[in-house]
Amino acid sequence: MEFYANEGKNVEIEVNGQVYMRHAIKTRFVQIGESYIDFFKEYALPLYQEGDIISTSEKIIALCQNRIVRREDIKIGFWAKLLSKFASHPDTGVGVGETIKMQYAIDTVGLPRVLWAAFASAVTKLFGKKGVFYEIVGMEVSGLDGFYDKVWSEYRDIGIRIPENPSGVCNEIKEKLGISCMIVDANDLGQEVLGYSDDIKLSLDEMKGLIRDNPSGQGSELTPIILIRKKPEDDAAGKEKSEEALNADADAEKDENTSDEELKEVKAESEIEPDASSDEE
DSSP: OOOOOOOOOOOEEEEEEEEEEEEEOOOOOTTTTEEEEHHHHHTTTTTTTTOEEEEEEEEHHHHHTTOOEEEGGGOHHHHHHHTTTOOOTTTTTTOTTSSSHHHHHHHOOOHHHHHHHEEEEEEHHHHTTTOHHHHHHHHHHTTTTEEEEEEEEEGEEEEEOOSHHHHHHHHHHHHHHOEEEEEEEOSSOOOEEEOOOOOOSHHHHHHHHHHTTTTSSSSSOOOEEEEEOOOOOOHHHHHHHHHHHHHHHHHHHHHHHHHHHHHHHHEEEEHHHHHHHHHHH
């Protein structure tokens, strides 16, 4: 199997001394409410081998679970308009700098908590600490995607919430398809593992390390599923042997060139010596 990496990404990545290969799986656009089991069966199962890990975008699972919010259902009020003026506007998607997400935050966790988060965020930014607002309002708000059509027009009028029971979903996929998997919320600025199947023995830091460069990409790649496989030790050993052979050949060539140069010097000296002796006579 030939492993494919998106532009600007690498197939191989090293985590705690172990080299892994990642294959970005091209898919179609997932439909709201379709079965994630069928989706994995169609795209991941044909390539999967025992010991592999499948990393999937949280959007895939959330769309399948119908975890969406429609623009028409959010009524923007005074506080959302006011508070959003003081929030940042990230390049990676919609943030609370957009009135619709600020209103979603108010609807989800309540105005008092949002006001406290806004105040705490303003104070801590003075000391160089960022992200406090989202720490206070929680993942249900910070994990909202969508309402953003710069990449996909399909996301312009819907918000995509975080998946429900992500570890449970991963265990269901493992039980029904035999696929070890993890659900991640990743972009080029940061990565979070939301859930994973119980059979995966890696630590959270190691799992995050596997996708630390966001191999799915940030644009219109349509590669929300990443197959992760340990690089076989014989491949690594073969590569090491090849490098040793190349180094040995380089050393031999260097020695050969050195010997030729020494012979030329000896020959040159022998040609000069008779002339010197005749002058002395």
